[in-house]
Structure formats: C-alpha cells, structure tokens
Amino acid sequence: MLPEVTATRYVTPLREGGSLPGIVEADDLGTYVMKFTGAGQGRKTLVAEVVCGLLAxxxxxxVPGLAGIQLDPVIGLSEPDEEVQELLKASGGLNLGMDFLPGSLGFDPLAFRVSAAEAGRVVWFDALVGNVDRSWRNPNMLVWHGNLWLIDHGATMIWHHNWPTADAAAGRPYDASDHALAPFAPDVPAAAAELAPQVTADLIAGCVAEVPDEWLLDEPGFDGPDALRGAYVRALAARAPTIHERVTLGERSRDRPSQAPGWLTAGPRRKGGEQK
Known part of the structure; x- marks a missing residue:
C-alpha cells in the first residue's frame, strides 16, 4: 500500500486547480501537495492519481512521489478562508499527497525544449489513460532541476465515472491535437514500441493494488474493492496494445489552431502571429 503519513499543518491552498488542493506539512517532515476526499470531484480523482501516477x-x-495522508479535521478550525475550512472539515481521514517540488516552474513550451522521444512517451501515456487535461490551456507539467515532471492525473480514465462504458473505452481514439507537447513532433510509434509491452495485466494490477480499499467501496455493480480493481486492470490492459494507432495529432481545435508542428508553420498568419 501507499506509504502513510499524518498532516500536521495546513500551509496554503493552491487555487489553480478546480479541486482546491493545498500544501501541507506532515509528521515525516515532508511537504506535500494534498488532494482531498471532500473535494467536488470525490475519491475517484484520488484513485486516478494513484493508478496513473504509479503506472507512469x-x-x-x-511523477512526484505519492503518499496517503491522514487528516484530522481539527486542522481546519483556525483556517480563515471559509471555503478551505469546509473542505478540511469534509475530508477527515485518509487523503492523498504528492511530494511538493520546491522551486519548480510551470512548463512553458517557449522556454523548455522536449525531445520527440520524450514527447512521444508522454503523449502515448496520456492516450493510454485517456488524459483530457494536458493541453496548451493547462499543461499540468512542471520543470524541476532541468527535467520534465508530470502532475495532476485526476482527469484520466473517465470511463470509471460510468463503468458500463469501460469496455468500449478500449477502442476509443485519443485526440492529441491540443496536447501541450504537440509542437515537439511526438514520436508516438516509437513510444508504443517501447512502452506498450511493459503495460501488462500484472503491472496494472500492482498499481491498482496500492489504492486504499476505502476509496473503492460502494461502487454500483461491483462486489467489493477487489472486483473494482479487476475492472481497472481489464480496461487499461485492453487499451495498451493498439492505442497508438488511434492518436490524432495536428488537427485544428474549435477555438484556435493546434500547437502541432504543421499548424505552426503552414498557412498565412493573422496580425499578431496567429494563423488563420
């Protein structure tokens, strides 16, 4: 199971995310970015963070290290922000922490170059887990000590919000046209050749086994946490072998040109450099 610590101090909220994660200190003297069971997205966000973070x-x-964090709601009594106070009160018990990366910077494609090989690995992985939240709008990547780090996998495996659709998810395509790494000509076929053989049922099962039972209880249609774990294994194992064949790069989005290389270089440009 995940290593487990106890929160000793709530430091500050991180308001960039819709779930209002916060920075906390714990009894192991570590500092963590904490996601809460009482947030609007609920415990499935934490499940996705664990499964995808460990798989990656x-x-x-x-990916930053993960830990379960026990939270005593009394920590929220001195919090002046009512929204944060209510979140802390609603999240007593086991929550999820990710190692805080001090001094890290948000990924900027104009300031940090990514090789085609690394971009391909990230795009392939996001296609595998169906990540809908690594676009130019919200890259969810950090640069720390000169390396690219992936964060925030709560918006992955969207089929687990509606399990009857999970079987169909294996064949669902992945549109990476607006992916934050599309400008770097991601080598998705090479990534698939390297990574797909590693995504075995045993590997996925090992990652899913780290999810605490209490986050998997009471799921309609499943007879307990182990049955639900098996459903995650089947969905991801079925998707891994051929998802690279259904990755789309280079198409226009509805609200602006894609950041993929072809759209950066082709066609006349409007005033200010934006393409038509």
Missing amino acids: RHLGLR
Whole structure:
C-alpha cells in the first residue's frame, strides 16, 4: 500500500486547480501537495492519481512521489478562508499527497525544449489513460532541476465515472491535437514500441493494488474493492496494445489552431502571429 503519513499543518491552498488542493506539512517532515476526499470531484480523482501516477513511474516518466495522508479535521478550525475550512472539515481521514517540488516552474513550451522521444512517451501515456487535461490551456507539467515532471492525473480514465462504458473505452481514439507537447513532433510509434509491452495485466494490477480499499467501496455493480480493481486492470490492459494507432495529432481545435508542428508553420498568419 501507499506509504502513510499524518498532516500536521495546513500551509496554503493552491487555487489553480478546480479541486482546491493545498500544501501541507506532515509528521515525516515532508511537504506535500494534498488532494482531498471532500473535494467536488470525490475519491475517484484520488484513485486516478494513484493508478496513473504509479503506472507512469513504472514506465520511466517523472511523477512526484505519492503518499496517503491522514487528516484530522481539527486542522481546519483556525483556517480563515471559509471555503478551505469546509473542505478540511469534509475530508477527515485518509487523503492523498504528492511530494511538493520546491522551486519548480510551470512548463512553458517557449522556454523548455522536449525531445520527440520524450514527447512521444508522454503523449502515448496520456492516450493510454485517456488524459483530457494536458493541453496548451493547462499543461499540468512542471520543470524541476532541468527535467520534465508530470502532475495532476485526476482527469484520466473517465470511463470509471460510468463503468458500463469501460469496455468500449478500449477502442476509443485519443485526440492529441491540443496536447501541450504537440509542437515537439511526438514520436508516438516509437513510444508504443517501447512502452506498450511493459503495460501488462500484472503491472496494472500492482498499481491498482496500492489504492486504499476505502476509496473503492460502494461502487454500483461491483462486489467489493477487489472486483473494482479487476475492472481497472481489464480496461487499461485492453487499451495498451493498439492505442497508438488511434492518436490524432495536428488537427485544428474549435477555438484556435493546434500547437502541432504543421499548424505552426503552414498557412498565412493573422496580425499578431496567429494563423488563420
């Protein structure tokens, strides 16, 4: 199971995310970005963070370390922000923490170059887990000590919000046209050749086994946490072998040109440099 610590101090909220994560200190003297069971997205966001975060790390991608964090709601009594106070009060018990990366910077494609190979690995992984939240609008990547780190996997595996659709999810395509790494010509076929054979049922099962039972209880249609874990394994194992064949790069989005290389160089440009 995940290593477990106890929160000793709530430091500050991080208002960039819709779930209002916060920075906390814990009894192991570590500092964590904490996501709460009482947030609007609920415990499935935490499940997605654990499964995808551990899977990414097994595949050699950089993801902050994860830990379960026990929270005593009394910590919220001195919090002056009523919204934060209510969140802390609603999140007593086990929550999720990610190692805080001090001094890290938000990813900027104009300031940090990514190789086609690394971009391909990230795009392939996001296609595998159906990540809908790594676009130019919200890259969810950090640069720390000169390396690219992936964060915030709560908006992945969207089929687990409606399990009857999970079987169909194996064949669902992945539109990476607006992916934050599209400008770097991601080599998705090479990534698939390297990573897909590693995504075995045993590997996925090992990652899912780290999810605490209490986050998997009372799911309609499943007879307990182990049955639900099996459903995650089947969905991801079925998607891994061929998802690279259904990744789309380079198409226009509805509200602006894609950041993919072809759209950066082709066609006349409007005033200010934006393409038509």
